[in-house]
Amino acid sequence: TASFAGLGLSPDETFAEALSELESELSKIPDDNKSVFLEAMRRCPELVNTEHKQAFIWREDFDSKLAAERLVKYWERKYELFGPQKCFLPMNYESIKDDLIAFFTGFFVLLPKKDDFGRAIFFCDPNRHDPSLCSLESVLRAVWYVMEAACEEES
Structure with a gap:
């Protein structure tokens, strides 16, 4: 996985690499196990933007597999708590x-x-x-x- 310790990479390049790895890890998760995340991507792509994904990468210390799992769990928990009507709304x-x-x-x-x-x-x-x-x-x-x-x- 990418890290700032990687030789010669700027933070932007590191995040770009990590985002690419995150997308790869997300693609490995079966659709049935990430259905709420996929629904969020469809219904509110502005909430599942690069900045949103970077937060999960940062939280998991650039471990893309853990970041992908946490991102999917985030949307599952949000759906459980807010339900289908409010889960995909901005927090306002x-x-x-x-x-x-x-x-x-x-x-x-x-x-x-x-x-x-x-x-x-x-x-x-x-x-x-x-x-x-x-x-x-x-x-x-x-x-x-x-x-x-x-x-x-x-x-």
């Missing part, structure tokens, strides 16, 4: 409007400050979850939204 008001109570309980928040390395800081207070106000699934969708928002911010 439309995708979370039914979960606003969970979102505003303060159960899981992105703090306004970053750590010394520019990374997002989250705060979770489980005592703020009131099952009479919102379901655990609603809370999980709100957490997903907050984490997606943090990933989209530049560090």
